[in-house]
Amino acid sequence: MVRKYKTRSELGDIVSNLKSQGITTGLINGVFDLIHSGHIYIISEAKRFCDVLIIALNSDSSVRKFKGNNRPILKQNERIDIISALEDVDFVTLFDEKTASKTISIIRPDFHIKGGEYKGKTLPEEKTDRLFNIKILLLGDKKLNSTSDIIDRIKLL
Secondary structure, eight states, X not given: OOTTBOOHHHHHHHHHHHHHTTOOEEEEEEOOOSOOHHHHHHXXXXXXXXXXXXXXXXXXXXXXXXHOTTOOSSOHHHHHHHHHTSTTOOEEEEEOSSSSHHHHHHHOOSEEEEEGGGTTSOXXXXXXXXXXXXXXXXXSSSOOOOHHHHHHHHHHO
């Protein structure tokens, strides 16, 4: 079922070829642990700006670097399968680093898409985006939901 999964280097070649054909590409990076309405919103909105949408998922080891040893809830292969099942997602890849800068520099999409919670903040990958002339899109006004919020609500039950 993981047919949308590609390595970063494969996606670098694919995106280069797509760009030569005038096809626009966008990349969203994140954990995408326990998919919720906020994830669905940003993916569907992002697809309006690009022909091909790539989701770069933090690997399990990457997630543990900044969320602790109890995360992710869903392992990377499960998250790949879930994200791959979404119609608006064309490709999925993984990255092991704490930020997506290396992934962005390999894939070089037209757009780097993040949620509106980053408005007024500096993105960890912003320097890389500017280096490769990648347009940054911040979608939505605020974070609609979060996996951490869902976990907290479950703990209260």
